[in-house]
Amino acid sequence: MTRDLKLQALTQERSPSVTDVVYEKLYNSIVSLDMPPGTKLSEADVASKLEVSRQPVRDAFYRLSQQGFLLIRPQRATVVTKISTAAVLKARFIRTALELETICTAMKQATAEDIQALEDNIDGQQRAIENEKRDEFHELDDALHAKICAIAGHPEVWTLIKDNKAHMDRVRYLSLNNEGSQIAHDEHAEILKAFKSKNKHNVIELMRAHLNRIADSIHTIRAAHIEFFEEEDREN
Structure with missing residues (x-):
């Protein structure tokens, strides 16, 4: 197997990271409207509920904000955005x-x-x-x-x-x-x-x-x- 094929196989077999898991859970909840627009979120609460550290939650929040689903407000609760x-x-x-x-x-x-x-x-x-x-x-x-x-x-x-x-x-x-x-x-x-x-x-x-x-x-x-x-x- 060539080096490129080995790298491809390793990439395909890589297990989801903690951030990936947190992101998917939040993404699915937002898209399915289990967390409707206006829902307030905090890193601490999500981390506690999912039993993970705050860093993967922070990273997931950032990814969702880049997609337009979360509005991150310093020193205030993060909010699920309204539909545009x-x-x-x-x-x-x-x-x-x-x-x-x-x-x-x-x-x-x-x-x-x-x-x-x-x-x-x-x-x-x-x-x-x-x-x-x-x-x-x-x-x-x-x-x-x-x-x-x-x-x-x-x-x-x-x-x-x-x-x-x-x-x-x-x-x-x-x-x-x-x-x-x-x-x-x-x-x-x-x-x-x-x-x-x-x-x-x-x-x-x-x-x-x-x-x-x-x-x-x-x-x-x-x-x-x-x-x-x-x-x-x-x-x-």
Whole structure:
């Protein structure tokens, strides 16, 4: 094995650091709205609750602040930021650009096993809806899009998408009642149908409409949950 391959293998096998674990716990709580906008946090409290030292908590706070999820205020409590409509729409633009290219590549390379995996995922989504398991549906939704990136031969693209779409996810959690989940499921099924028929035009149009739905609904969602959103210009 060459030196580069050995380094790559070591990197892939590296266990998450304490900071990584703290970051993931906080990130998931913020995105899922378990810690809604306005929630106050302190390094000491989080460190005590997670039974870690304050340094990894401080590092995780910094990473989340760089992503726009925490407002760190010296000598005052750190606060979960409110949702920015502008940040959501920017994330939607970036995600759409990446996913349209990815799905077109995946469509050319998908095997029968890949298609079956996508179908199984969509079946699982329907079961999650019927059982009113919102978190499970959310995980399967992400897994479907991640699988398409993997089929395209670019699983790293999902990391880029995930980093950019987190602002979208907070809005998505506000909209993922059974009706919203069913709409998303049905759109996934239509996308897969076009994907299987290798109809590039339909795949692009369906995926674009699927990802753009948040732009059409964000103003309604904001009106219903105004306390979670930043004060922004009327045109936003």
